[in-house]
Amino acid sequence: MASVLDPRLHTDTEVASQWRLMWWSFRRHTLAMVGLVIVLLLYLIGFFAEFVAPFDPQSASAKHVYHPPQMIHFIDSTEEGWRIKPWVQAYTFERDKFTLQTTFKPDEGKRVYLSFLGKGTPYELLGLFPAERRLLVPDEPNERFFLFGADRLGRDMLSRTVFGTRVSMSIGLVGVTLSLLLGVLLGGISGYYGGAVDMVIQRVVEFVLSLPTIPIWLALTASLPATWPPLTRYFAITLILSLVGWTELARVVRGRFLALRSEDFVVAARLDGCSEKRVIFRHMLPSLMSHVIASVTLAIPVMILAETSLSFLGLGLLPPTISWGVLLKEAQNIRSIAQAPWLFVPGAFVLVAVLALNFLGDGLRDAADPYAQERG
Numbered sequence: 589m590a591s592v593l594d595p596r597l598h599t600d601t602e603v604a605s606q607w608r609l610m611w612w613s614f615r616r617h618t619l620a621m622v623g624l625v626i627v628l629l630l631y632l633i634g635f636f637a638e639f640v641a642p643f644d645p646q647s648a649s650a651k652h653v654y655h656p657p658q659m660i661h662f663i664d665s666t667e668e669g670w671r672i673k674p675w676v677q678a679y680t681f682e683r684d685k686f687t688l689q690t691t692f693k694p695d696e697g698k699r700v701y702l703s704f705l706g707k708g709t710p711y712e713l714l715g716l717f718p719a720e721r722r723l724l725v726p727d728e729p730n731e732r733f734f735l736f737g738a739d740r741l742g743r744d745m746l747s748r749t750v751f752g753t754r755v756s757m758s759i760g761l762v763g764v765t766l767s768l769l770l771g772v773l774l775g776g777i778s779g780y781y782g783g784a785v786d787m788v789i790q791r792v793v794e795f796v797l798s799l800p801t802i803p804i805w806l807a808l809t810a811s812l813p814a815t816w817p818p819l820t821r822y823f824a825i826t827l828i829l830s831l832v833g834w835t836e837l838a839r840v841v842r843g844r845f846l847a848l849r850s851e852d853f854v855v856a857a858r859l860d861g862c863s864e865k866r867v868i869f870r871h872m873l874p875s876l877m878s879h880v881i882a883s884v885t886l887a888i889p890v891m892i893l894a895e896t897s898l899s900f901l902g903l904g905l906l907p908p909t910i911s912w913g914v915l916l917k918e919a920q921n922i923r924s925i926a927q928a929p930w931l932f933v934p935g936a937f938v939l940v941a942v943l944a945l946n947f948l949g950d951g952l953r954d955a956a957d958p959y960a961q962e963r964g
Contacts, residue, residue, distance in 0.1 A: 610878055613955035620951020626944035630937075631761075634754035638711045640723050641747035642733070645910055647709075649732065649742035651681050654928045656692055657737040660702070674702040674724070676733045701727045737930035739918060748910055749934050755911040757941065759826050760891035764884050766830035771837030772873075772880065778838070779845025780868060786842070793835045801832060805894060809903040818909040825904055829891050837883050844876040878952070886949035889942040896938055912938050 614620055633640050658676040678698035682691050708725035712718050726733055736745035778789040808828045812821060848854055849872070857867050892912075898904030899913025900920075907914060912934040918924070919931040 610952075610955045614951050617951035617954060619947040620954075623944040623947030623951065626940065627948055630753055630757055630941055630944070633750055634757045636713070637751045637754045638713050639719070639721070641744075641750040642708065642722055642724050642726075643744045643747045644709055644711070645743060645747040645751045646908060647743060647747075649738070652732060652734070652738045652742035653690060653740060655679065655734045655738035655742065657930050658700075658734055660735060664699075664701075674704070675699045676702065676735075700731050700733050702733065703727055736933050737928065739928075739931060745915075745930060745933055748915055749912075749937060751910045752912045752915050752934055753937065755822070755905065755909065756892055756895060756913070756938070759822065759829070759895045759911070760888040763826045763829040763833065763891040763895075764887050766827065767834040767837060767887060768880070768884055770830065770834035772841050774834070775838035775841030776845055776868060776873070779842035780849060780864075780872070782846070789838070790842075793838055796832065796835045799832075802897075804832060805829070805898060806901070806903055809898050814906070818905070821905060822909065825895060825898065829894050833887060833891065833894075837880070837887065840879065840883055841876065844879060845872060848872050848875055878955070882949055882952035885945060885952050889945040889949075892938065892941060892945075 656679070658679070660674055660676055662672060662674050664671050664673040664675055676699070678695040678700050679692040680695045682693060683689070684691070702724055703726075704724055705721050706725040706727070707720045708722040708729075710718065710720050732744070734744055734746070736749060739745055739748070774789050774793075778786045805828065809825060812824050816824070854867060854871055857871050862870070895904055895911065896913035896916065899906075899911050900916050902917060905911050905914055915934040916932070916938075919928075924931045
């Protein structure tokens with residue numbers, strides 16, 4: 589008679605760890621996998637912004653004000669034949685002598701040739717490592733190209749959007765990390781101890797939830813001194829978003845702790861003489877970590893939208909800091925809508941990032957209880 593512990597009597601699902609079951613369930617979620625790829629790509633772009641951006645995001649050029657976007661071509665035809673060489677069509681700058689309106693017209697006889705991993709303007713990667721190589725640069729140092737167009741000062745929108753990706757995506761990640769610490773700590777204490785401690789923490793949670801979020805954000809960010817340096821203002825905005833956004837996670841953690849503290853494995857750990865610290869961090873937290881990860885992933889787009897909204901209203905991050913919200917604020921005029929619609933490109937990045945994070949969060953939430961899915 590075979591032993592009940594014989595692994596041949598168990599399916600892979602029955603003997604797999606929780607994290608492996610979660611991964612198996614998650615990778616069957618097509619939209620979640622697409623969201624994961626997009627999110628990782630956005631964070632890589634933000635992390636290596638100096639390398640990805642073709643130019644300095646603050647580099648202005650008076651003769652390229654509101655330069656239209658250029659399409660990149662990869663096949664070049666010459667007198668010798670065809671060759672694979674990226675290039676964009678050059679434009680000529682003209683100004684009407686009566687209305688002083690500027691226009692750009694294609695210069696059919698001129699092309700701006702580009703090179704991958706070529707040498708461009710020197711920079712410091714992550715502010716630490718000096719380098720010159722960039723992902724895509726013009727062959728001629730004095731040439732410029734604008735795949736996303738240029739703004740009112742002739743600055744490259746592609747470079748500015750890339751640097752905005754770093755700030756906007758990181759402010760969501762840092763803000764959610766702070767919210768995670770507050771939510772898990774206060775929610776765990778509330779659910780584990782209960783009684784008077786639970787009552788006090790829950791009244792605080794209810795008070796914070798009763799506050800109108802947008803007016804509170806506006807009031808707190810408007811109180812920040814405009815003379816603060818960009819880095820200080822960045823962390824202040826992140827802290828404000830975190831102090832308002834931890835309550836939902838705290839309630840989720842509290843509910844899970846209330847359900848887990850009476851489970852057999854938790855009671856057995858207590859009877860075995862485990863300390864409260866070990867019971868919480870070794871036995872209870874790992875059991876709900878998948879739910880916490882799903883909640884955090886769904887909270888990141890909320891943080892990104894909050895920062896974008898505040899910066900768009902002029903109450904968040906301010907120039908020279910570059911974020912998607914700061915870039916969208918520069919499109920708040922009729923001329924941008926009529927003559928330079930490419931200034932709304934950062935809005936498309938916000939849309940893609942929020943959708944990708946929501947798809948990723950939905951996939952993680954569905955995969956958080958893989959046993960239930962297998963039973964279904």
